[in-house]
Amino acid sequence: xxxxxxxxxxxxxxxxxxxxxxxxxxxxxxxxxxxxxxxxxxxxxxxxxxxxxxxxxxxxxxxxxxxxxxxxxxxxxxxxxxxxxxxxxxxxxxxxxxxxxxxxxxxxxxxxxxxxxxxxxxxxxxxxxxxxxxxxxxxxxxxxxxxxxxxxxxxxxxxxxxxxxxxxxxxxxxxxxxxxxxxxxxxxxxxxxxxxxxxxxxxxxxxxxxxxxxxxxxxxxxxxxxxxxxxxxxxxxxxxxxxxxxxxxxxxxxxxxxxxxxxxxxxxxxxxxxxxxxxxxxxxxxxxxxxxxxxxxxxxxxxxxxxxxxxxxxxxxxxxxxxxxxxxxxxxxxxxxxxxxxxxxxxxxxxxxxxxxxxxxxxxxxxxxxxxxxxxxxxxxxxxxxxxxxxxxxxxxxxxxxxxxxxxxxxxxxxxxxxxxxxxxxxxxxxxxxxxxx
Amino acid sequence: xxxxxxxxxxxxxxxxxxxxxxxxxxxxxxxxxxxxxxxxxxxxxxxxxxxxxxxxxxxxxxxxxxxxxx
Numbered sequence: 106x107x108x109x110x111x112x113x114x115x116x117x118x119x120x121x122x123x124x125x126x127x128x129x130x131x132x133x134x135x136x137x138x139x140x141x142x143x144x145x146x147x148x149x150x151x152x153x154x155x156x157x158x159x160x161x162x163x164x165x166x167x168x169x170x171x172x173x174x175x176x177x178x179x180x181x182x183x184x185x186x187x188x189x190x191x192x193x194x195x196x197x198x199x200x201x202x203x204x205x206x207x208x209x210x211x212x213x214x215x216x217x218x219x220x221x222x223x224x225x226x227x228x229x230x231x232x233x234x235x236x237x238x239x240x241x242x243x244x245x246x247x248x249x250x251x252x253x254x255x256x257x258x259x260x261x262x263x264x265x266x267x268x269x270x271x272x273x274x275x276x277x278x279x280x281x282x283x284x285x286x287x288x289x290x291x292x293x294x295x296x297x298x299x300x301x302x303x304x305x306x307x308x309x310x311x312x313x314x315x316x317x318x319x320x321x322x323x324x325x326x327x328x329x330x331x332x333x334x335x336x337x338x339x340x341x342x343x344x345x346x347x348x349x350x351x352x353x354x355x356x357x358x359x360x361x362x363x364x365x366x367x368x369x370x371x372x373x374x375x376x377x378x379x380x381x382x383x384x385x386x387x388x389x390x391x392x393x394x395x396x397x398x399x400x401x402x403x404x405x406x407x408x409x410x411x412x413x414x415x416x417x418x419x420x421x422x423x424x425x426x427x428x429x430x431x432x433x434x435x436x437x438x439x440x441x442x443x444x445x446x447x448x449x450x451x452x453x454x455x456x457x458x459x460x461x462x463x464x465x466x467x468x469x470x471x472x473x474x475x476x477x478x479x480x481x482x483x484x485x486x487x488x489x490x491x492x493x494x495x496x497x498x499x500x501x502x503x504x505x506x507x508x509x510x511x512x513x514x515x516x517x518x519x520x521x522x523x524x525x526x527x528x529x530x531x532x533x534x535x536x537x538x539x540x541x542x543x
Numbered sequence: 544x545x546x547x548x549x550x551x552x553x554x555x556x557x558x559x560x561x562x563x564x565x566x567x568x569x570x571x572x573x574x575x576x577x578x579x580x581x582x583x584x585x586x587x588x589x590x591x592x593x594x595x596x597x598x599x600x601x602x603x604x605x606x607x608x609x610x611x612x613x
Binding site: 161162163183184186190198199200201221222226240242279280312313401402518519521522525526529530533534536537 | 560561563564565566575576578579580582583584600601602603604605607608609610611612
């Protein structure tokens with residue numbers, strides 16, 4: 106091999122939406138849902154305390170591609186999805202992507218993503234030689250491939266035109282985004298890409314509402330799965346508390362979705378083996394399944410929302426890292442794994458990890474023992490002793506002033522950094538505007 | 544990664560500004576400033592994206608996945 110890509114390892118980067126850490130056996134031995142993930146993680150370097158930069162894709166994935174938190178916007182609102190998408194797009198264009206870094210190192214790059222926040226409109230394709238959006242409305246893949254579900258096929262063929270779509274299934278085709286529908290695209294890219302290659306695959310299977318192909322379901326029958334979906338959806342739209350039997354069904358449907366993700370990892374491990382890549386695997390954030398009264402991934406910073414499974418496979422290093430690592434360090438870590446000789450995971454661990462909700466409305470700083478959460482609007486602070494109280498059930502800020510002071514200093518330092526970065530941006534924007542008028 | 548030389552005086556000024564922030568070195572600070580300046584100069588390329596072809600389709604996708612809820 107010659108050229109700028111010589112001596113570089115192939116890289117496969119897998120992100121899974123909404124896969125919480127404690128449902129993976131290599132993180133929590135009480136879980137038996139993920140034998141394939143546990144096997145691959147056990148054959149590599151596993152991280153048991155990986156922390157997402159935010160609890161939802163918009164607050165997490167732009168950060169794990171650039172290493173930078175997305176800048177605040179005073180005009181931000183949850184309902185303004187175009188503004189949120191454009192804001193991510195500006196961020197992705199402004200800072201160097203992982204894919205751009207690797208492209209500059211001689212990699213041929215391909216991205217396959219099922220999440221609607223990581224599209225061309227939000228500039229996620231930057232740095233990718235090939236980019237594929239997986240959805241029923243995408244030109245990159247035939248919608249007939251996406252799911253075997255009869256309901257999906259009805260929705261995809263225009264159920265909205267019929268009088269019988271009372272529940273609006275035709276607007277919810279996203280719910281049927283399942284990895285088997287795009288796996289052939291993954292194997293095609295593996296065989297087509299020139300080495301060294303970087304392949305990013307982002308699957309949505311463990312994202313709510315957990316519609317899972319029959320062959321991966323062990324707990325939820327079809328009617329239980331669909332009932333839990335509708336109950337969940339009704340609860341979301343009505344703010345009505347979800348009853349206990351439905352909570353259990355939602356948990357079962359989620360566990361089956363995790364089983365499906367596990368099957369994906371098993372098949373992917375076999376598919377990539379001939380190319381001998383270094384594989385990095387993580388979830389973009391966690392998922393609440395009734396914890397703290399929440400379902401899905403609300404704007405909350407509890408561990409069920411932030412702790413994610415993560416491993417590095419085939420980098421010549423094995424073991425388990427129990428120190429904290431932020432997904433914010435992934436751009437550096439993955440880039441360094443292009444040549445993993447001397448790879449040292451300690452270089453990416455951090456005793457104090459910062460996570461934030463979208464637009465910085467809440468932020469948390471987490472150490473191995475403590476977590477301080479600060480709400481920007483109310484200035485309220487809550488402190489959890491996560492070692493003694495892993496469920497984060499009791500605010501102990503009133504009795505631990507010195508810990509609050511210490512962790513507040515980390516958040517204050519972050520605020521000063523944000524202010525400095527905002528000043529830098531304002532000055533550079535002013536200079537460029539001035540230049541344009543000359 | 545290549546080295547770029549700047550004056551000691553400039554480094555001192557950077558270090559003063561970066562004190563008590565997350566910028567660990569003057570290198571980090573200088574790289575951030577240059578990233579912002581170059582991004583601003585290239586802003587036409589940044590903003591030049593076409594809007595989504597099917598706005599309703601995108602909104603439906605985000606709505607169905609719960610991304611427009613708190």
